[in-house]
Amino acid sequence: MVKSLDRALQIFEVLGSRRGGYGVTEISKEIGLNKTSVYRMLSTFVRHGYVEQDAETEKYKLGYKVLELSSALLDSIDLRTEAKPFLKELGNVTNEVIHLVVYDRGEVVYIEKLEGNETLRMHSKVGTRAPMHCTGVGKVIMAYLPSSEVTKIIDRQPMEPYTVHTIVDKDVLLDALKEIKSNGFAYDLEENEMGISCIAAPIFEHNGKVVAAVSISGPTMRMTAERLEELQEHIVGIAKKISGRLGYRE
Numbered sequence: 001m002v003k004s005l006d007r008a009l010q011i012f013e014v015l016g017s018r019r020g021g022y023g024v025t026e027i028s029k030e031i032g033l034n035k036t037s038v039y040r041m042l043s044t045f046v047r048h049g050y051v052e053q054d055a056e057t058e059k060y061k062l063g064y065k066v067l068e069l070s071s072a073l074l075d076s077i078d079l080r081t082e083a084k085p086f087l088k089e090l091g092n093v094t095n096e097v098i099h100l101v102v103y104d105r106g107e108v109v110y111i112e113k114l115e116g117n118e119t120l121r122m123h124s125k126v127g128t129r130a131p132m133h134c135t136g137v138g139k140v141i142m143a144y145l146p147s148s149e150v151t152k153i154i155d156r157q158p159m160e161p162y163t164v165h166t167i168v169d170k171d172v173l174l175d176a177l178k179e180i181k182s183n184g185f186a187y188d189l190e191e192n193e194m195g196i197s198c199i200a201a202p203i204f205e206h207n208g209k210v211v212a213a214v215s216i217s218g219p220t221m222r223m224t225a226e227r228l229e230e231l232q233e234h235i236v237g238i239a240k241k242i243s244g245r246l247g248y249r250e
Contacts, residue, residue: 008045012066014030019061021059040082046060052064072088080111083242089238099200101138110126132161132238134163134188135243136200136213137188137215139180140213154170171201188218190220198216199215202239
């Protein structure tokens with residue numbers, strides 16, 4: 001590992017954790033590096049446009065160059081490009097919030113979000129990560145992962161109770177995953193956010209490996225048991241279409 005590069009990446013992670021930015025002293029304390037070295041790294045980032053310094057507060061924050069890289073990464077993901085027409089189709093039919101996520105290192109990452117016609121405030125944003133055990137997209141991906149990988153995910157991160165409905169027992173989760181795989185879709189019934197329910201289905205690539213998931217989210221008062229049952233066919237159908245575009249054949 002290149003120590004200086006490791007420190008630089010730590011600075012990036014710190015700067016990305018607060019909208020208002022950080023001062024040199026704050027960053028120094030956060031990563032355990034002397035202020036002179038932190039200042040030199042920040043100056044280099046500023047010179048290349050990856051970090052900006054506020055003229056009034058003198059605090060540092062991520063620059064627009066980082067956003068350019070993020071956009072380039074999103075644009076390079078074939079899944080996002082192939083899925084978008086189907087996500088729009090799903091949004092037009094349901095008028096609810098549509099999410100597309102990918103699986104990455106034991107978590108799901110939101111790479112697309114389409115807002116429905118109805119106003120709905122959710123924590124999810126493109127680029128953010130979410131745990132597997134309490135989200136519909138996470139559970140439906142876990143249901144199709146090898147059991148050894150599922151065990152690693154569960155053992156690596158505590159099953160934090162995000163709401164009173166979150167599954168926090170390993171055996172209960174494993175039983176739920178079996179049912180999800182049998183059904184071909186997963187529910188999130190206020191397990192991640194109170195007042196929000198969703199239904200999700202898995203997306204597979206050409207080699208049959210689960211790589212992503214798509215979901216429909218809405219307020220629980222609207223996402224009744226009857227509505228969720230009606231949406232099963234839609235979500236599974238769209239997931240199959242996207243999988244097909246990635247070369248998957250059942």
